[in-house]
Amino acid sequence: MLSAIVSPTKWLSKRNRVILCFILALFRLCHLQRKAFGFLRRGERKISLAMESTLKEMRNGDCVLDMNNSKCVGGGVEDIYGEDRATEDQLISPWSFSVASGYSLLRDPRFNKGLAFTEVERDTHYLRGLLPPVVLSQELQEKRLMHNLRQYQVPLQRYMAMMDLQERNERLFYKLLIDNVEELLPVVYTPTVGEACQKYGSIFRRPQGLYISLKEKGRILEVLKNWPTRHIEVIVVTDGERILGLGDLGCQGMGIPVGKLSLYTALGGVRPSVCLPVTIDVGTNNKKLLEDEFYIGLRQRRATGQEYAELLDEFMSAVKQNYGEKVLVQFEDFANHNAFELLAKYGTTHLVFNDDIQGTASVVLAGLISSLTILGGTLADHTFLFLGAGEAGTGIAELIALQISKQTNAPLEEARKKIWLVDSKGLIVSSRKESLQHFKKPWAHEHEPVKELLDAVKAIKPTVLIGTSGVGKTFTKEVIEAMSSFNKKPLILALSNPTSQSECTAEEAYTWSEGRAMFASGSPFDPVEYNGKVFVPGQANNAYIFPGFGLGIIMSGTIRVHDDLLLAASEALASQVTEENYAKGLIYPPFSNIRKISANIAAKVAAKAYELGLATRLPRPEDLVAYAESCMYTPVYRQYR
Ligand SMILES: O=C([O-])CC(=O)C(=O)O
Numbered sequence: 001m002l003s004a005i006v007s008p009t010k011w012l013s014k015r016n017r018v019i020l021c022f023i024l025a026l027f028r029l030c031h032l033q034r035k036a037f038g039f040l041r042r043g044e045r046k047i048s049l050a051m052e053s054t055l056k057e058m059r060n061g062d063c064v065l066d067m068n069n070s071k072c073v074g075g076g077v078e079d080i081y082g083e084d085r086a087t088e089d090q091l092i093s094p095w096s097f098s099v100a101s102g103y104s105l106l107r108d109p110r111f112n113k114g115l116a117f118t119e120v121e122r123d124t125h126y127l128r129g130l131l132p133p134v135v136l137s138q139e140l141q142e143k144r145l146m147h148n149l150r151q152y153q154v155p156l157q158r159y160m161a162m163m164d165l166q167e168r169n170e171r172l173f174y175k176l177l178i179d180n181v182e183e184l185l186p187v188v189y190t191p192t193v194g195e196a197c198q199k200y201g202s203i204f205r206r207p208q209g210l211y212i213s214l215k216e217k218g219r220i221l222e223v224l225k226n227w228p229t230r231h232i233e234v235i236v237v238t239d240g241e242r243i244l245g246l247g248d249l250g251c252q253g254m255g256i257p258v259g260k261l262s263l264y265t266a267l268g269g270v271r272p273s274v275c276l277p278v279t280i281d282v283g284t285n286n287k288k289l290l291e292d293e294f295y296i297g298l299r300q301r302r303a304t305g306q307e308y309a310e311l312l313d314e315f316m317s318a319v320k321q322n323y324g325e326k327v328l329v330q331f332e333d334f335a336n337h338n339a340f341e342l343l344a345k346y347g348t349t350h351l352v353f354n355d356d357i358q359g360t361a362s363v364v365l366a367g368l369i370s371s372l373t374i375l376g377g378t379l380a381d382h383t384f385l386f387l388g389a390g391e392a393g394t395g396i397a398e399l400i401a402l403q404i405s406k407q408t409n410a411p412l413e414e415a416r417k418k419i420w421l422v423d424s425k426g427l428i429v430s431s432r433k434e435s436l437q438h439f440k441k442p443w444a445h446e447h448e449p450v451k452e453l454l455d456a457v458k459a460i461k462p463t464v465l466i467g468t469s470g471v472g473k474t475f476t477k478e479v480i481e482a483m484s485s486f487n488k489k490p491l492i493l494a495l496s497n498p499t500s501q502s503e504c505t506a507e508e509a510y511t512w513s514e515g516r517a518m519f520a521s522g523s524p525f526d527p528v529e530y531n532g533k534v535f536v537p538g539q540a541n542n543a544y545i546f547p548g549f550g551l552g553i554i555m556s557g558t559i560r561v562h563d564d565l566l567l568a569a570s571e572a573l574a575s576q577v578t579e580e581n582y583a584k585g586l587i588y589p590p591f592s593n594i595r596k597i598s599a600n601i602a603a604k605v606a607a608k609a610y611e612l613g614l615a616t617r618l619p620r621p622e623d624l625v626a627y628a629e630s631c632m633y634t635p636v637y638r639q640y641r
């Protein structure tokens with residue numbers, strides 16, 4: 001009798017045993033959850049229950065699923081977890097995901113709405129008394145902040161105010177950036193971000209992004225797990241060795257991945273929660289920083305060779321292990337020698353993209369394609385001269401050559417002959433071949449040696465002059481005058497960043513060419529009045545490309561970057577320049593329309609990826625533009641239950 005009671009097999013039918021096991025499993029699950037939330041306060045537990053009850057309205061895959069019309073939407077009614085809901089393994093790992101309420105909710109930038117919390121939310125989420133009585137709309141908050149921002153005369157103060165906002169109220173930050181993109185791009189991006197990196201130690205408040213230094217060698221996977229979100233789709237990583245045209249800024253280069261990723265979100269609609277800025281700190285050779293008492297990085301000279309390679313290798317492996325195959329890793333502002341090597345090394349095993357080589361190339365090619373509408377002829381009819389033969393210069397040159405060779409069916413070597421490069425030692429010519437770095441060798445054409453840019457301009461007679469040297473003031477009056485002497489409309493692209501490193505200013509280009517130059521630059525310039533006519537300079541910055549390019553890759557589940565995807569992005573961008581833009585002298589569409597532009601770029605990139613068999617997200621959406629738009633993050637506040 002006793003044994004019948006203690007042995008369930010005796011008194012439970014098979015069916016009831018299954019039910020019992022199920023109930024026990026349920027208890028176990030609840031227990032684990034309670035454990036994970038055990039340290040939370042009453043309100044926080046309540047929110048997690050609210051989350052469970054609204055699960056059906058939550059994200060499906062990458063988007064928030066709107067049950068009424070079954071399409072992806074951003075915003076809408078959400079629980080407090082919103083898009084960053086923890087996965088089961090996070091709940092039980094030592095890196096537990098916690099939910100904010102009350103005081104901590106106001107201090108979590110991902111969920112904070114400040115004075116816009118409604119009366120109901122203030123009650124439900126324990127905010128009573130923690131806020132003054134007024135309830136403001138997001139629009140009014142935006143108006144107030146823009147007003148405050150405009151009071152600052154110093155650009156760096158505006159940058160700091162924007163970073164504070166990003167760290168305080170993420171959705172409001174993106175609302176400001178999206179609605180005022182032309183005004184705020186120069187604040188969170190070039191040129192101000194350059195100055196911010198130079199002074200990053202002095203202005204440091206809250207850490208942004210993930211710092212991986214030599215101290216973390218052997219523990220990088222662990223470091224990745226310290227980041228609060230597990231699901232990452234884009235990483236922008238720098239080692240700080242060539243920040244814009246400002247050189248080695250070491251660990252303080254972090255401003256760049258942070259800035260680039262805020263553009264991924266604002267311009268390309270990639271959700272902020274899936275973006276991860278990373279700075280790899282292997283030291284710096286910048287003497288001034290090493291002696292700066294406020295420097296935030298490792299105080300040592302740069303590690304090179306095997307030590308450097310091993311750290312990068314550990315990082316790339318850890319990224320794949322933690323986030324899977326489909327995370328896009330964007331290399332940014334590495335020095336030439338590492339930039340080319342990393343792209344070649346990881347290009348076949350990882351989803352990698354070098355913004356300075358490939359993104360800049362794609363944006364410049366777009367500008368060249370669009371300028372043909374005014375200049376006439378085909379790309380092959382033009383002659384190109386570069387000042388600067390690093391990652392940007394040779395990257396652009398190679399993509400132009402690829403496009404010419406596709407259009408003319410000529411071999412790539414033949415197409416390259418239309419393109420000439422000048423580096424610090426003069427024109428790259430065949431007699432220099434032996435001593436050239438490998439990425440310069442394809443450009444060593446037959447020509448007698450020429451030392452100076454001006455002489456190279458006179459000898460080659462280019463129709464297009466492109467500056468990628470990172471050295472400012474190098475397109476002198478004589479150079480622009482020479483370009484104007486044999487071209488009716490010389491195309492001048494001064495691409496180096498920030499503004500201080502620009503090869504010439506917009507005003508110089510228009511004035512010295514007597515109003516005939518077509519001009520675009522990497523950093524923004526204001527419109528210029530010359531001889532009673534207003535010229536609007538375009539901004540040939542990779543910010544036109546990488547946000548839409550990345551969105552296209554992510555939404556199609558593309559597994560490798562291919563040159564044809566870059567060409568597709570260039571054509572998509574060029575096709576969006578309107579008659580009205582041309583009339584103002586623009587060869588790029590204005591940034592004010594960038595989200596639409598990015599959606600179109602994303603669609604064309606994804607279409608090409610499907611065509612090449614690189615896209616894994618199936619079935620292929622029929623209308624890729626509509627799909628891209630439906631996936632884009634919008635920063636309107638969500639209502640919390
Ligand atoms: O960040 C920018 O403005 C463009 C860029 O990639 C660079 O100059 O390195």
Ligand SMILES: [Mg+2]
Nearest residue numbers: 332333355356
């Ligand atoms: Mg860059």
